[in-house]
Amino acid sequence: MKRSTRVSGLWILICVVLALAVGTVAYFWVTQGRFPLAPGASQAGSEPADSQEGAAAGISFAPESSAAASSVSASSTVMNALVYTNDEYGFTFALPQDFEGYTILKGEWEGTDIQNTGSKARVFQGPQITIRDPRWTSEVPRQDIPIMILTAEQWNQLQNGEFSIGAAPVNPTELGQNSKYVFALPARYNYAFPEGYEEVQNILDASPLAAFEPSLMKQS
Structure with missing residues:
Protein backbone atom coordinates (compact mmCIF):
# COMPACT_ATOMS: atom_id res chain seq x y z
CA MET A 1 0.00 0.00 0.00
CA ALA A 62 19.61 51.33 -47.72
CA PRO A 63 21.61 52.37 -44.66
CA GLU A 64 21.70 56.07 -43.75
CA SER A 65 25.28 56.41 -44.99
CA SER A 66 24.16 55.40 -48.50
CA ALA A 67 21.41 58.02 -48.50
CA ALA A 68 23.91 60.68 -47.42
CA ALA A 69 26.30 59.63 -50.18
CA SER A 70 23.51 59.94 -52.75
CA SER A 71 22.74 63.46 -51.52
CA VAL A 72 26.39 64.49 -51.80
CA SER A 73 26.59 63.03 -55.30
CA ALA A 74 23.51 64.97 -56.41
CA SER A 75 24.90 68.21 -54.96
CA SER A 76 28.22 67.67 -56.72
CA THR A 77 26.43 67.23 -60.04
CA VAL A 78 24.66 70.56 -59.59
CA MET A 79 27.86 72.32 -58.50
CA ASN A 80 29.74 70.98 -61.52
CA ALA A 81 27.09 72.19 -64.00
CA LEU A 82 28.37 74.39 -66.85
CA VAL A 83 26.77 77.82 -66.45
CA TYR A 84 26.86 80.84 -68.76
CA THR A 85 26.42 84.10 -66.83
CA ASN A 86 25.40 87.41 -68.37
CA ASP A 87 25.82 90.25 -65.87
CA GLU A 88 24.82 92.95 -68.36
CA TYR A 89 21.22 91.78 -68.71
CA GLY A 90 21.00 89.63 -65.59
CA PHE A 91 20.62 85.93 -66.28
CA THR A 92 22.41 82.60 -66.08
CA PHE A 93 21.93 79.62 -68.37
CA ALA A 94 22.82 76.05 -67.33
CA LEU A 95 24.41 73.82 -69.96
CA PRO A 96 25.51 70.17 -70.09
CA GLN A 97 29.20 69.30 -70.06
CA ASP A 98 28.99 68.58 -73.80
CA PHE A 99 28.84 72.37 -74.27
CA GLU A 100 32.26 72.96 -72.71
CA GLY A 101 33.94 75.50 -75.03
CA TYR A 102 30.66 76.99 -76.31
CA THR A 103 30.63 80.25 -78.30
CA ILE A 104 28.51 83.33 -77.60
CA LEU A 105 27.17 85.17 -80.64
CA LYS A 106 25.66 88.63 -80.27
CA GLY A 107 23.01 89.84 -82.65
CA GLU A 108 19.65 91.61 -82.78
CA TRP A 109 16.02 90.71 -83.18
CA GLU A 110 13.65 92.93 -85.16
CA GLY A 111 9.90 93.30 -84.94
CA THR A 112 7.24 94.55 -87.35
CA ASP A 113 4.79 97.25 -86.31
CA ILE A 114 1.27 95.89 -86.75
CA GLN A 115 -0.65 99.04 -85.90
CA ASN A 116 1.22 101.54 -88.07
CA THR A 117 2.77 101.46 -91.53
CA GLY A 118 4.97 103.67 -93.64
CA SER A 119 6.51 106.66 -91.97
CA LYS A 120 4.40 106.09 -88.86
CA ALA A 121 5.73 102.60 -88.28
CA ARG A 122 7.60 102.27 -85.03
CA VAL A 123 10.93 100.51 -84.70
CA PHE A 124 11.00 97.43 -82.48
CA GLN A 125 14.34 95.77 -81.95
CA GLY A 126 16.63 94.50 -79.24
CA PRO A 127 19.65 92.32 -78.47
CA GLN A 128 19.81 88.58 -78.97
CA ILE A 129 22.36 86.27 -77.34
CA THR A 130 23.01 82.96 -79.11
CA ILE A 131 24.78 80.05 -77.41
CA ARG A 132 26.52 77.88 -80.00
CA ASP A 133 27.41 74.23 -79.49
CA PRO A 134 31.22 73.75 -79.63
CA ARG A 135 30.66 70.79 -81.99
CA TRP A 136 29.10 73.13 -84.57
CA THR A 137 30.87 73.21 -87.96
CA SER A 138 30.03 74.83 -91.27
CA GLU A 139 29.79 71.35 -92.80
CA VAL A 140 27.52 70.02 -90.05
CA PRO A 141 25.78 72.90 -88.26
CA ARG A 142 24.24 72.07 -84.90
CA GLN A 143 21.24 73.61 -83.18
CA ASP A 144 21.91 77.02 -81.62
CA ILE A 145 20.22 78.30 -78.46
CA PRO A 146 18.94 81.83 -79.23
CA ILE A 147 17.86 84.06 -76.34
CA MET A 148 15.94 87.21 -77.21
CA ILE A 149 16.16 90.10 -74.75
CA LEU A 150 13.20 92.46 -74.58
CA THR A 151 12.51 95.31 -72.19
CA ALA A 152 9.48 94.89 -69.95
CA GLU A 153 7.68 97.52 -72.06
CA GLN A 154 8.48 95.74 -75.33
CA TRP A 155 7.23 92.45 -73.90
CA ASN A 156 3.92 94.03 -72.91
CA GLN A 157 3.58 95.60 -76.37
CA LEU A 158 4.26 92.22 -77.97
CA GLN A 159 1.64 90.53 -75.80
CA ASN A 160 -0.85 93.27 -76.68
CA GLY A 161 -0.35 92.66 -80.39
CA GLU A 162 1.32 95.98 -81.19
CA PHE A 163 4.10 94.27 -83.15
CA SER A 164 5.17 90.80 -84.24
CA ILE A 165 8.51 89.02 -84.50
CA GLY A 166 9.18 86.75 -87.46
CA ALA A 167 6.71 85.06 -89.76
CA ALA A 168 5.39 82.58 -87.20
CA PRO A 169 1.83 83.27 -86.01
CA VAL A 170 2.86 82.73 -82.38
CA ASN A 171 4.90 84.87 -80.02
CA PRO A 172 8.28 83.93 -78.54
CA THR A 173 8.25 81.77 -75.41
CA GLU A 174 9.27 83.40 -72.14
CA LEU A 175 12.28 81.80 -70.44
CA GLY A 176 12.48 84.17 -67.47
CA GLN A 177 12.54 87.83 -66.46
CA ASN A 178 13.90 90.33 -63.99
CA SER A 179 12.69 93.86 -63.23
CA LYS A 180 14.09 95.26 -66.50
CA TYR A 181 14.19 92.51 -69.11
CA VAL A 182 12.27 89.51 -70.38
CA PHE A 183 14.25 86.64 -71.91
CA ALA A 184 12.49 84.67 -74.61
CA LEU A 185 12.96 81.86 -77.10
CA PRO A 186 12.04 82.71 -80.72
CA ALA A 187 9.10 80.83 -82.17
CA ARG A 188 10.11 77.98 -84.48
CA TYR A 189 13.77 78.48 -83.57
CA ASN A 190 14.46 74.85 -84.57
CA TYR A 191 12.30 74.69 -87.70
CA ALA A 192 15.14 73.17 -89.77
CA PHE A 193 15.73 70.31 -87.26
CA PRO A 194 19.54 70.44 -87.48
CA GLU A 195 21.88 68.09 -85.63
CA GLY A 196 21.48 68.40 -81.87
CA TYR A 197 17.98 69.91 -81.88
CA GLU A 198 16.69 67.16 -79.57
CA GLU A 199 19.51 67.78 -77.08
CA VAL A 200 18.73 71.50 -77.07
CA GLN A 201 15.06 70.74 -76.48
CA ASN A 202 16.01 68.59 -73.49
CA ILE A 203 18.12 71.46 -72.15
CA LEU A 204 15.21 73.88 -72.49
CA ASP A 205 12.79 71.42 -70.88
CA ALA A 206 14.92 71.59 -67.72
CA SER A 207 14.24 75.36 -67.31
CA PRO A 208 17.94 76.30 -67.54
CA LEU A 209 17.57 80.10 -67.38
CA ALA A 210 17.61 81.90 -64.05
CA ALA A 211 17.16 85.68 -64.00
CA PHE A 212 18.65 88.12 -61.50
CA GLU A 213 18.92 91.89 -61.26
CA PRO A 214 21.49 93.15 -63.79
CA SER A 215 24.71 94.75 -62.62
CA LEU A 216 24.58 98.55 -62.50
CA MET A 217 28.30 98.71 -63.25
CA LYS A 218 27.82 96.84 -66.51
CA GLN A 219 25.09 99.24 -67.61
CA SER A 220 27.03 102.47 -66.87
Whole structure:
Protein backbone atom coordinates (compact mmCIF):
# COMPACT_ATOMS: atom_id res chain seq x y z
CA MET A 1 0.00 0.00 0.00
CA LYS A 2 2.80 2.36 0.91
CA ARG A 3 4.60 1.50 -2.32
CA SER A 4 1.50 2.33 -4.37
CA THR A 5 1.23 5.67 -2.62
CA ARG A 6 4.86 6.51 -3.41
CA VAL A 7 4.38 5.66 -7.09
CA SER A 8 1.30 7.83 -7.29
CA GLY A 9 3.14 10.74 -5.69
CA LEU A 10 6.02 10.35 -8.13
CA TRP A 11 3.67 10.47 -11.09
CA ILE A 12 2.01 13.56 -9.70
CA LEU A 13 5.42 15.26 -9.34
CA ILE A 14 6.38 14.32 -12.91
CA CYS A 15 3.08 15.69 -14.22
CA VAL A 16 3.59 18.97 -12.32
CA VAL A 17 7.13 19.38 -13.74
CA LEU A 18 5.94 18.66 -17.28
CA ALA A 19 3.08 21.11 -16.88
CA LEU A 20 5.48 23.83 -15.73
CA ALA A 21 7.83 23.12 -18.64
CA VAL A 22 5.02 23.22 -21.19
CA GLY A 23 3.66 26.41 -19.64
CA THR A 24 7.07 28.09 -19.78
CA VAL A 25 7.56 27.15 -23.44
CA ALA A 26 4.05 28.35 -24.30
CA TYR A 27 4.64 31.67 -22.50
CA PHE A 28 7.86 32.47 -24.37
CA TRP A 29 6.37 31.41 -27.69
CA VAL A 30 3.27 33.60 -27.33
CA THR A 31 4.95 36.67 -25.83
CA GLN A 32 8.35 36.69 -27.60
CA GLY A 33 7.92 34.40 -30.57
CA ARG A 34 10.80 32.13 -29.58
CA PHE A 35 11.77 29.24 -27.31
CA PRO A 36 13.20 30.10 -23.86
CA LEU A 37 16.78 29.10 -24.78
CA ALA A 38 16.79 30.76 -28.26
CA PRO A 39 18.80 34.05 -28.63
CA GLY A 40 16.68 37.20 -28.38
CA ALA A 41 15.98 39.58 -31.26
CA SER A 42 18.03 42.27 -29.54
CA GLN A 43 21.14 40.07 -29.29
CA ALA A 44 24.32 41.58 -30.76
CA GLY A 45 24.77 40.69 -34.43
CA SER A 46 21.07 40.13 -35.17
CA GLU A 47 19.31 42.07 -37.92
CA PRO A 48 16.59 44.62 -37.13
CA ALA A 49 13.02 43.50 -37.68
CA ASP A 50 12.66 45.92 -40.62
CA SER A 51 15.61 44.32 -42.41
CA GLN A 52 14.28 40.81 -41.85
CA GLU A 53 10.81 41.73 -43.09
CA GLY A 54 12.28 43.59 -46.04
CA ALA A 55 14.41 40.62 -47.04
CA ALA A 56 11.37 38.37 -46.91
CA ALA A 57 9.43 40.79 -49.13
CA GLY A 58 12.31 41.30 -51.58
CA ILE A 59 12.94 44.91 -50.48
CA SER A 60 16.41 46.28 -49.83
CA PHE A 61 16.74 48.90 -47.08
CA ALA A 62 19.61 51.33 -47.72
CA PRO A 63 21.61 52.37 -44.66
CA GLU A 64 21.70 56.07 -43.75
CA SER A 65 25.28 56.41 -44.99
CA SER A 66 24.16 55.40 -48.50
CA ALA A 67 21.41 58.02 -48.50
CA ALA A 68 23.91 60.68 -47.42
CA ALA A 69 26.30 59.63 -50.18
CA SER A 70 23.51 59.94 -52.75
CA SER A 71 22.74 63.46 -51.52
CA VAL A 72 26.39 64.49 -51.80
CA SER A 73 26.59 63.03 -55.30
CA ALA A 74 23.51 64.97 -56.41
CA SER A 75 24.90 68.21 -54.96
CA SER A 76 28.22 67.67 -56.72
CA THR A 77 26.43 67.23 -60.04
CA VAL A 78 24.66 70.56 -59.59
CA MET A 79 27.86 72.32 -58.50
CA ASN A 80 29.74 70.98 -61.52
CA ALA A 81 27.09 72.19 -64.00
CA LEU A 82 28.37 74.39 -66.85
CA VAL A 83 26.77 77.82 -66.45
CA TYR A 84 26.86 80.84 -68.76
CA THR A 85 26.42 84.10 -66.83
CA ASN A 86 25.40 87.41 -68.37
CA ASP A 87 25.82 90.25 -65.87
CA GLU A 88 24.82 92.95 -68.36
CA TYR A 89 21.22 91.78 -68.71
CA GLY A 90 21.00 89.63 -65.59
CA PHE A 91 20.62 85.93 -66.28
CA THR A 92 22.41 82.60 -66.08
CA PHE A 93 21.93 79.62 -68.37
CA ALA A 94 22.82 76.05 -67.33
CA LEU A 95 24.41 73.82 -69.96
CA PRO A 96 25.51 70.17 -70.09
CA GLN A 97 29.20 69.30 -70.06
CA ASP A 98 28.99 68.58 -73.80
CA PHE A 99 28.84 72.37 -74.27
CA GLU A 100 32.26 72.96 -72.71
CA GLY A 101 33.94 75.50 -75.03
CA TYR A 102 30.66 76.99 -76.31
CA THR A 103 30.63 80.25 -78.30
CA ILE A 104 28.51 83.33 -77.60
CA LEU A 105 27.17 85.17 -80.64
CA LYS A 106 25.66 88.63 -80.27
CA GLY A 107 23.01 89.84 -82.65
CA GLU A 108 19.65 91.61 -82.78
CA TRP A 109 16.02 90.71 -83.18
CA GLU A 110 13.65 92.93 -85.16
CA GLY A 111 9.90 93.30 -84.94
CA THR A 112 7.24 94.55 -87.35
CA ASP A 113 4.79 97.25 -86.31
CA ILE A 114 1.27 95.89 -86.75
CA GLN A 115 -0.65 99.04 -85.90
CA ASN A 116 1.22 101.54 -88.07
CA THR A 117 2.77 101.46 -91.53
CA GLY A 118 4.97 103.67 -93.64
CA SER A 119 6.51 106.66 -91.97
CA LYS A 120 4.40 106.09 -88.86
CA ALA A 121 5.73 102.60 -88.28
CA ARG A 122 7.60 102.27 -85.03
CA VAL A 123 10.93 100.51 -84.70
CA PHE A 124 11.00 97.43 -82.48
CA GLN A 125 14.34 95.77 -81.95
CA GLY A 126 16.63 94.50 -79.24
CA PRO A 127 19.65 92.32 -78.47
CA GLN A 128 19.81 88.58 -78.97
CA ILE A 129 22.36 86.27 -77.34
CA THR A 130 23.01 82.96 -79.11
CA ILE A 131 24.78 80.05 -77.41
CA ARG A 132 26.52 77.88 -80.00
CA ASP A 133 27.41 74.23 -79.49
CA PRO A 134 31.22 73.75 -79.63
CA ARG A 135 30.66 70.79 -81.99
CA TRP A 136 29.10 73.13 -84.57
CA THR A 137 30.87 73.21 -87.96
CA SER A 138 30.03 74.83 -91.27
CA GLU A 139 29.79 71.35 -92.80
CA VAL A 140 27.52 70.02 -90.05
CA PRO A 141 25.78 72.90 -88.26
CA ARG A 142 24.24 72.07 -84.90
CA GLN A 143 21.24 73.61 -83.18
CA ASP A 144 21.91 77.02 -81.62
CA ILE A 145 20.22 78.30 -78.46
CA PRO A 146 18.94 81.83 -79.23
CA ILE A 147 17.86 84.06 -76.34
CA MET A 148 15.94 87.21 -77.21
CA ILE A 149 16.16 90.10 -74.75
CA LEU A 150 13.20 92.46 -74.58
CA THR A 151 12.51 95.31 -72.19
CA ALA A 152 9.48 94.89 -69.95
CA GLU A 153 7.68 97.52 -72.06
CA GLN A 154 8.48 95.74 -75.33
CA TRP A 155 7.23 92.45 -73.90
CA ASN A 156 3.92 94.03 -72.91
CA GLN A 157 3.58 95.60 -76.37
CA LEU A 158 4.26 92.22 -77.97
CA GLN A 159 1.64 90.53 -75.80
CA ASN A 160 -0.85 93.27 -76.68
CA GLY A 161 -0.35 92.66 -80.39
CA GLU A 162 1.32 95.98 -81.19
CA PHE A 163 4.10 94.27 -83.15
CA SER A 164 5.17 90.80 -84.24
CA ILE A 165 8.51 89.02 -84.50
CA GLY A 166 9.18 86.75 -87.46
CA ALA A 167 6.71 85.06 -89.76
CA ALA A 168 5.39 82.58 -87.20
CA PRO A 169 1.83 83.27 -86.01
CA VAL A 170 2.86 82.73 -82.38
CA ASN A 171 4.90 84.87 -80.02
CA PRO A 172 8.28 83.93 -78.54
CA THR A 173 8.25 81.77 -75.41
CA GLU A 174 9.27 83.40 -72.14
CA LEU A 175 12.28 81.80 -70.44
CA GLY A 176 12.48 84.17 -67.47
CA GLN A 177 12.54 87.83 -66.46
CA ASN A 178 13.90 90.33 -63.99
CA SER A 179 12.69 93.86 -63.23
CA LYS A 180 14.09 95.26 -66.50
CA TYR A 181 14.19 92.51 -69.11
CA VAL A 182 12.27 89.51 -70.38
CA PHE A 183 14.25 86.64 -71.91
CA ALA A 184 12.49 84.67 -74.61
CA LEU A 185 12.96 81.86 -77.10
CA PRO A 186 12.04 82.71 -80.72
CA ALA A 187 9.10 80.83 -82.17
CA ARG A 188 10.11 77.98 -84.48
CA TYR A 189 13.77 78.48 -83.57
CA ASN A 190 14.46 74.85 -84.57
CA TYR A 191 12.30 74.69 -87.70
CA ALA A 192 15.14 73.17 -89.77
CA PHE A 193 15.73 70.31 -87.26
CA PRO A 194 19.54 70.44 -87.48
CA GLU A 195 21.88 68.09 -85.63
CA GLY A 196 21.48 68.40 -81.87
CA TYR A 197 17.98 69.91 -81.88
CA GLU A 198 16.69 67.16 -79.57
CA GLU A 199 19.51 67.78 -77.08
CA VAL A 200 18.73 71.50 -77.07
CA GLN A 201 15.06 70.74 -76.48
CA ASN A 202 16.01 68.59 -73.49
CA ILE A 203 18.12 71.46 -72.15
CA LEU A 204 15.21 73.88 -72.49
CA ASP A 205 12.79 71.42 -70.88
CA ALA A 206 14.92 71.59 -67.72
CA SER A 207 14.24 75.36 -67.31
CA PRO A 208 17.94 76.30 -67.54
CA LEU A 209 17.57 80.10 -67.38
CA ALA A 210 17.61 81.90 -64.05
CA ALA A 211 17.16 85.68 -64.00
CA PHE A 212 18.65 88.12 -61.50
CA GLU A 213 18.92 91.89 -61.26
CA PRO A 214 21.49 93.15 -63.79
CA SER A 215 24.71 94.75 -62.62
CA LEU A 216 24.58 98.55 -62.50
CA MET A 217 28.30 98.71 -63.25
CA LYS A 218 27.82 96.84 -66.51
CA GLN A 219 25.09 99.24 -67.61
CA SER A 220 27.03 102.47 -66.87
